[in-house]
Amino acid sequence: MSSPEPGKVNLEAVLVSVDEFFNKNPFFVAGCTFIWLVVVPLTKQYLSKCKFIPAIDAFRKLRDDPSAQLLDIRENKTLASLASPNLSFLNKDTVQLHFTAENEDRFVKEVLEKFPNPANTVICVLDNFDGNSLKAAELLYKKGFKEAYAIRDGVMGKKGWLAIQETLLPPSVHISSKKKKKVKISRGFGVNGAVDQVEDKKEGSSSTNAPILESQTMDHELTESMPHAKVGSHSSSPYPNV
Structure with missing residues (x-):
């Protein structure tokens, strides 16, 4: 049998070595086969x-x-x-x-x-x-x-x-935040007595000017509804005004 030429791979020798390795390590080969054929596909499926x-x-x-x-x-x-x-x-x-x-x-x-x-x-x-x-x-x-x-x-x-x-x-x-509502009670006065009004205002709305404006409106209505009358001024002097 002639020796292989330098620089060339002896394919037959490689195959013989692989066969000897498989014969000496059957459990290792079986484990690798199981991982390749079972574990890898299942892992890919799980990750997907x-x-x-x-x-x-x-x-x-x-x-x-x-x-x-x-x-x-x-x-x-x-x-x-x-x-x-x-x-x-x-x-x-x-x-x-x-x-x-x-x-x-x-x-x-x-x-x-x-x-x-x-x-x-x-x-x-x-x-x-x-x-x-x-x-x-x-x-x-x-x-x-x-x-x-x-x-x-x-x-x-x-x-x-x-x-x-x-x-x-x-x-x-879209996800939106839920803002809490608060109740504002404003009071105004009418001809027949006090009137309470309850309004729902969203958070962040102005609540300071409404009572003032409502009070001014009610005062104006009262002034217009009253009959015009001359009101004299009272003096502290004991003598009547001439």
């Missing part, structure tokens, strides 16, 4: 159906996919001041269920009550930012939801729902 998505992509999914639903996991006091997106024009309702790591079991139970067919439901999870949204999405995906996405930057993040809604989202799904 449970991941962060931008707010605009979440809106498009909610708009275009009838099975897509929005789940707002913010706490109630935050929802009281900053409402959830209104999806009524899509014939959908935003579900509000607070999520923490301590109440996972109760959270899953309540979500399944709202969405009894998880295998055919796509969930988009919304938080203040994105601290818990991915945890909630992963938990729901493991519990059988078809797809579960966490909205990146949530409501208040740099590229969250509030940041993009003026330029990228229709007005009907």
